[in-house]
Each structure stands twice: as C-alpha cells, then as structure tokens.
Amino acid sequence: xxxxxxxxxxxxxxxxxxxxxxxxxxxxxxxxxxxxxxxxxxxxxxxxxxxxxxxxxxxxxxxxxxxxxxxxxxxxx
Numbered sequence: 382x383x384x385x386x387x388x389x390x391x392x393x394x395x396x397x398x399x400x401x402x403x404x405x406x407x408x409x410x411x412x413x414x415x416x417x418x419x420x421x422x423x424x425x426x427x428x429x430x431x432x433x434x435x436x437x438x439x440x441x442x443x444x445x446x447x448x449x450x451x452x453x454x455x456x457x458x
Contacts, residue, residue: 393407
C-alpha cells in the first residue's frame with residue numbers, strides 16, 4: 382500500500398500584499414498559540430489537537446505531484 386509523507390491539515394493563507402510584519406506576527410501567534418494559551422487554542426481548534434506549524438512549499442510537494450499525476454491522466458471512464 383502506498384503512503385505519502387505528512388500532509389498538513391488546514392492551511393491558513395494570507396494575501397500576498399499583506400504587510401510582512403503582519404504576516405510575521407500572525408505566524409508567531411498561531412505557532413505559539415497551543416503552548417502559550419491552550420485554552421484559546423482549544424476554542425479555535427477543538428477537533429484538531431496538532432497545533433500550528435510554519436510550512437514551506439516543499440511540505441506540499443507530494444500533494445502537488447498527485448494532482449499533476451491525476452490531471453495528466455485525463456477523465457477516466
């Protein structure tokens with residue numbers, strides 16, 4: 382059975398033109414939320430207990446490869 386590496390759950394996206402300092406503050410807030418204020422974290426993510434993590438495009442390489450593979454195959458009958 383084929384398995385992939387970890388696929389991050391629920392990415393948060395921000396506008397590309399958002400001020401870089403606002404992006405930085407949001408990332409710091411989310412990645413530290415679980416450890417600094419677990420009660421607030423539980424309100425926001427009651428069903429997903431993994432916490433937030435900073436990611437990069439490489440974290441989604443496998444998902445992108447799957448989409449490309451399926452797209453290249455065309456419609457299946």
